[in-house]
Amino acid sequence: xxxxxxxxxxxxxxxxxxxxxxxxxxxxxxxxxxxxxxxxxxxxxxxxxxxxxxxxxxxxxxxxxxxxxxxxxxxxxxxxxxxxxxxxxxxxxxxxxxxxxxxxxxxxxxxxxxxxxxxxxxxxxxxxxxxxxxxxxxxxxxxxxxxxxxxxxxxxxxxxxxxxxxxxxxxxxxxxxxxxxxxxxxxxxxxxxxxxxxxxxxxxxxxxxxxxxxxxxxxx
Ligand SMILES: Cc1cc2nc3c(=O)[nH]c(=O)nc-3n(C[C@H](O)[C@H](O)[C@H](O)COP(=O)(O)OP(=O)(O)OC[C@H]3O[C@@H](n4cnc5c(N)ncnc54)[C@H](O)[C@@H]3O)c2cc1C
Numbered sequence: 001x002x003x004x005x006x007x008x009x010x011x012x013x014x015x016x017x018x019x020x021x022x023x024x025x026x027x028x029x030x031x032x033x034x035x036x037x038x039x040x041x042x043x044x045x046x047x048x049x050x051x052x053x054x055x056x057x058x059x060x061x062x063x064x065x066x067x068x069x070x071x072x073x074x075x076x077x078x079x080x081x082x083x084x085x086x087x088x089x090x091x092x093x094x095x096x097x098x099x100x101x102x103x104x105x106x107x108x109x110x111x112x113x114x115x116x117x118x119x120x121x122x123x124x125x126x127x128x129x130x131x132x133x134x135x136x137x138x139x140x141x142x143x144x145x146x147x148x149x150x151x152x153x154x155x156x157x158x159x160x161x162x163x164x165x166x167x168x169x170x171x172x173x174x175x176x177x178x179x180x181x182x183x184x185x186x187x188x189x190x191x192x193x194x195x196x197x198x199x200x201x202x203x204x205x206x207x208x209x210x211x212x213x214x215x216x217x218x219x220x
Contacts, residue, residue: 003043004028008087009063014146018071019113020080024054025063029094032059036100037121040066041092042079049092050076051218055120067117071139072164099214101126102186109134109156110170110199112191113143114218116151122188123154134188135173137161167195174202186212193217 006026013020026040031054039051054064068080083089101107101122107130109119116136123132133155138144144158159169187203189196200215 003090003092006089006091008083008085008089010085011083014140015142016140017081018069018140019143019146020068020070020083022066022068022080022083023063024066024089025061026091027062029062029064030059031057031062031064034059034096035125037097037118037125038094039097040094042076043090043092044079045075048075050079052076053097053117053121054094055117055124057121057124065117067113067120069113097216099188099190099216101130106131106133106182106185108132108182108185108187109136110173110187110189112137112161112167112195113139114192115190116147118190118216118218119156119188120151132156133185135159135170137167137169137191139164165192165194167192167199170195170199171202174199174206177206179206179208182208186214189213189215191218193220 006024009023009025011020011022037053039053041049041051044050052066052068054066057064070077070080099122107126109132135157137159138147139161144160147158159173161169187208189199196215196217200213203213
């Protein structure tokens with residue numbers, strides 16, 4: 001498959017800088033028909049590729065923003081940390097995550113930092129007026145306040161993540177869920193694969209039907 005090229009327009013770092021918003025210009029990418037959240041397979045090292053979710057896209061200018069977690073040690077994380085305005089990025093292609101916002105239903109998003117771009121993409125597709133709630137777990141206390149400042153008005157709570165591999169806070173959030181109030185809702189789960197499986201199981205136990213849960217593991 002032929003690789004395509006894009007350019008970094010700007011990088012905004014959160015404080016501490018283990019979360020990065022990366023604005024890209026992807027001239028070969030036709031975004032006009034996106035109807036589900038997408039992921040782009042970027043070259044992050046020699047023979048090494050990782051998927052990241054475009055959010056805030058503008059089909060006319062062919063620009064979008066990635067939100068990349070760079071706290072851990074890995075080729076994708078190092079790539080995200082290294083990017084600066086003016087750099088070239090290369091990617092293999094764009095594919096659908098097959099998650100699209102259910103029309104006319106409340107949407108509940110549950111995930112970790114790596115899923116913020118994905119949730120923003122679903123919000124963009126859902127359009128204004130969509131009823132969105134849910135929670136995102138974040139490791140850094142300051143990221144929680146930035147999350148609150150940047151993403152106002154979409155009903156998503158930020159919760160403290162006390163362990164990178166155990167989302168007890170999201171499990172508690174589900175335990176406290178009044179399922180009668182959410183019986184029409186569709187749940188979108190994304191992030192650490194093992195926890196996504198656990199959260200799906202908890203929702204099933206709560207009585208949420210499998211058809212109302214869309215789950216996607218992002219990392220292992
Ligand atoms: C459809 C899809 C969309 C995705 N979209 C995004 C996105 O928008 N933003 C984003 O940041 N990631 C996203 N990811 C995850 C991304 O593709 C990489 O898997 C992730 O960045 C880890 O890659 P790595 O090379 O840095 O680490 P790896 O080499 O895969 O792993 C190295 C170590 O770091 C740990 N690790 C990996 N990720 C995390 C994390 N987030 N927190 C804590 N520990 C971690 C691993 O368990 C492992 O021990 C997406 C994945 C998929 C499948």
